[in-house]
Amino acid sequence: MSRSGSRGTLRFVSDSALPATPQALTHPPKVEAATIEDLPALVELVVDLFAMQGDFTPDRMVQERGLALVLEQPSRGRIFVLRNDHQIIGMVNLLFTISTAMGGFVIQMEDVIVHPDHRGQGYGTMLLNQVIEFARQKDFKRITLLTDRISAESQNFFRKHGFEYSNMIPMRRILNPSDG
Secondary structure, X not given: OEOOOOOOOOOOOOHHHOOOOXXXXXXXXXXXXXXXXXXXXXXXXXXXXXXXXXXXXXXXXXXXHHHHHHHHOXXXXXXXXXXXXXXXXXXXXXXXXXXOOOOEEEEEEEEEEEOHHHOOOOHHXXXXXXXXXXXXXXXXXXXXXXXXXXXXHHHHHHHHOOOOOOOOOOOOXXXXXXXX
């Protein structure tokens, strides 16, 4: 599930990890591939996102396990983060699969989020531009996302960036260990 924003707080690094000079804090945020060291901040973003959605229940351990699986297996997906000098302020999660309809690899984009304190500054666009460029470089055929039905703001954001509604209707079945 994707949404261009969330409420809540992020876990920040300690002050001792911050650069010593004010000039070092003035660099514009940049998008880069996440690493396993980013996991705690990614969990915070995803937990905040899920807290706003009716389809998902936040569970730090579950979200941490899912994010770690992506970070530890780059052939299955990639996570890009938007980072300023001392914190992660946004992220996007990409999962890779094969589409018979497209005859090649495609991306399922999830967890598009920019921290509320940093919205309206073009950072969501920076994340999407990175995803599109990555997809083109790697010859992916399509990027698919699920966005909140009730969030016209999110839908308009993605439409503004070239995403279109599909005639496909998402359906799902949650598998529980007790299912036979």
